[in-house]
Amino acid sequence: MHLLNLGILAHVDAGKTSLTERLLHTAGVIEELGSVDAGSTTTDTLALERRRGITIKSAVVSFPLDGVTVNLIDTPGHPDFIAEVERVLGVLDGAILVVSAVEGVQAQTRVLMRTLRRLRIPTLVFVNKIDRRGALGDALLRRMARALAVPLVPMGRPAALGTRAARFLPGLGPQALDTLADQDDELLAAYLDGGVPHDRLHTALAARTRQGSVHPVYFGSAVTGAGLPELTEGIERLLPTADGDPDGPLSATVFKIERGPAGEKVAYARLFSGTLRIRDRVPFGTGPAEHPTGDGRTARRAPEDGPEERRTTDGRAPEPVGGHRPVGGHREEGRVTALTVFDRVLDERRESAGPGRIVKVWGLGGIRVGDALGLPATPRGHHFAPPTLETVVVPGPGTDGRSLHLALGRLAEQDPLIDVRHDERRRETSVSLYGEVQKEVIQATLADEYGLDVTFRETTTLCVERPAGTGHAVEFNKKDANPFLATVGLRVDPAPAGSGVGFRLEVELGSMPYAFFKAVEDTVRETLGQGLYGWRVTDCTVTMTHAGYSPRQSHAHQRFDKSMSSTGHDFRGLTPLVLVEALRRAGSLVHEPLHRFRLQAPADTLGALLPVLARLGAVPETTATHAAHGVLEGIVPAARVHELGQRLPGLTRGEGELETAFDHYAPITRGTPPRRARTDHNPLNRKEYLLNVTRRAGD
Structure with missing residues (x-):
């Protein structure tokens, strides 16, 4: 029996979980269809998911097709839980991207398709809700081709759109041949010579789909089951199954x-x-x-x-x-x-x-x-932006701080991007976020699962720091004011945007115990969590240029003096001082997160919208008018997205629609760069740091 690990992805409310339910029912795995509204679906098992009607955690279920066992992974659709989607992408053989026939391509749809294409994950597109009033067929297909900018192959056409009788009529049309011929010279030659046999067309379609270069499109309804037989046939025939050597290395x-x-x-x-x-x-x-x-x-x-x-x-x-x-x-x-x-x-x-x-x-x-x-599998890296928001968790009456810290740690191990940050000086704990919905979910989870009552302070924006240039620093064992039995030299170099933090050696790995190198690298990554302005430092390469230690002395009849030999503590203690000095010499720039927005509103309201966008720091880049509606696209600071969403209904008579998604970080050039309070021993102040770390100041 072949295996296929299949992910279902979509913008929130496109019907992803309902489609999962229908696939399980069609395969005979469940007898009755569950409902998202009723909180009775198979994959939404958390009480909070059932109450809110949204998927928060990925869930795995399995069902058989004729020759394939499918492990189906239902993922969250809300952008606040995009980290859960990211973790799933690395284990998939194929995917189904669900698009609503009513709402069409939405912000998360674009983000997901770009990522699936970049990772070359074979993907089918399922246009759901063809039975709903306002559902579109050919017009939506054209919009999808423009908005997603990918080769789409319609596997048929919908009929009786917008009614309970809506159905899917399978059949490859001329567009399928045109799309495939554009990518296959032999197929194009056969087409020009007089025609392409049906079997050959399907063979070419399967090959290109498995390569991730074309995307078959099915129409249907998860509620009525329309189009589901054709979709399940496509899953079995067009997507690649898992491979691997059972006798190979784990x-x-x-x-x-x-x-x-x-x-x-x-x-x-x-x-x-x-x-x-x-x-x-x-x-x-x-x-x-x-x-x-x-x-x-x-x-x-x-x-x-x-x-x-x-x-x-x-x-x-x-x-x-x-x-x-x-x-x-x-x-x-x-x-x-x-x-x-x-x-x-x-x-x-x-x-x-x-x-x-x-x-x-x-x-x-x-x-x-x-x-x-x-053995590690081939890494796919990070595909989505890290959280760009942060909030302080405020314990309610009767909530113990230690219990809260433990509970937040449990949540962070399930979602590593919930970065829990504790400030001992202020006795505050903060967490990073993707959005306000995630904050509500954390609050409800702490209450339901841990019995902890919390509130939150106002959400703030998380900036990052990037090195402005190259900086180098070194401190030698037993020299100058170095109180640690260690030699550490580090160079900080800028790296391309999005590359994260790299650590390299320019010294021989065998020159000292590996544990000491490991202590330096771990401490480098930890220290870069707070740069010169207190923000996380990213997109840089740190190179170890000098290394040395004091080995154990083992002479006959001489008692071993542990205080004269190096330990991991020496390297963990010295590394932050060397690293921040190298970073100081390199300089750093604070960058704020910017979101790309798409705003659709009545054309006669654009005049009132533009000044508000300007006051919020938004920069419209394109303006278009379609019938009575105008569309603005551009960039807005992440810190102002929530305010823009709140003001939009009043400015557009309630008819405005706003889509936003993280786009990039940009340096803050206006005014003094914002600072973030430090929670470490502050290696920027050598005397304070040494007092905290060694309980004595260096000379």
Whole structure:
């Protein structure tokens, strides 16, 4: 039996969860259709999802087709939960993008299609709600082609639109041949020679769909079941199934973490290669399984006070060997105590699972979202912007601060982009957000699952810092005012926008215990969470240029003095001082998040809208008029999006429609850059930092 891991994605309210319900019913997995409005759907299992009628967490169910077992992953549609979608994308073989026949292409539809295309995930498009009043057919297809800018192949046409009798009439028309011939020279030649046989056209369609270069379009209704037989046939015949060697090395990716009834961690993982068995000891993490040293040996993680591997005479490392090289990631090991695979609606216990399976794994206590089991799969990187908003969580009467911090930590392990930040000085805890709906969900979750009453302060914008140039700093072991038994030299260089933080070595990896390099890298990433202005520093490469340590002395009849040898504490303590000095010399620029907006309103209201947009810092880039409506597109600061949405109804007689999505970060050039309060030991102030870290000031 072949396996297919299929994601369903859509803008909120396009009918994604209803389509999941209909697919399960069509396959005979469930006897009765659940309803989103009634809170009775199979995949929306959280009480909060049922109350609000939206998907918040991804859910996995399985159903059989004739020759394929489909693991179906229902994802959230609301943009506030885009991080949940991102984690799912890395484990998919194919996807269905759902578009409403009434609302058409919406902001999230564009974002999702761009990402699916970039990742080359084979995708079918399902136009839902053809039975609803106002549903469009050919006109919507033309709009989709313009708005999504991708090759679409209609698999038929809808009939009786906007009525309960609406149905889908299958059949490839001339547009399918035109689209495929544009991408296939042999097909074009056959077309010009007199025609293309039907079988050959379908073969070409399947090949191009599996490559992610064309997207078949189906019309139908998840409520009535119209178009569902044709869609399920397309799932089976046009999308690629999973592959992988069951006898190969273990490789899997964790895309979801939840807690079991006893509080134990349960990891959802997609297997790409190898076989996972109960009682296996499994390495997991985000770094390489092994670390090649400079002299060809293999170094596993060394203890902090590990043995000397190679000495230097002046506190410097030898010249670099092999150029820049990464060091990275946490690696741990755990024993699998239980394993389940998905079979229809339920997950069932198994002794083992092979490639293509989505499994739930127990026993890996330190597991995190994004970790690899065994060998890392090919990384797909980040596809969506990080959160651009932040709010302070205010404990209500009777809410214990420690319990709140623990609960927020549990939420953050399920969603790593909920960055929990605790300020000891102000005794405040803040969390990062995508939007106001997510804030409401966090509040309700804390109340329902943890019995904690909280409120929030006003949401603020999260900026980032980027290096303005290159800066270098170094401190040597036992020299000058360095109180740590360590040599650390770091160079900070700007990197392309969106590249994140890279860490490289210009020193030989074998020049000191690997644990010390690991301590430096981990501390670099942690320190960059707060730059010169207190914002997260991104889009830079940090290179370690100098390294040295004091090894253990083991002479006969001489007592070992631990205080004279280096530990991981020395490297963790020194690295922030060196890094912020390098960053100081490089300089940094504060960047604010900007959203792209599309605003549709009655044409006669544009005159009143434009001055308001200007006052909010929005910059319209294009203006168009369609019949009685005008459309403005442009850029607006993320900090003003909420206010724009609130003011829009009054300015447009309630007829205005606003779509926004994160676009990019831009440097703040007006006035003094905003600062964010620090929550660390403040390495910008050496004396204060040393007092906090070593309890004594350096000379």
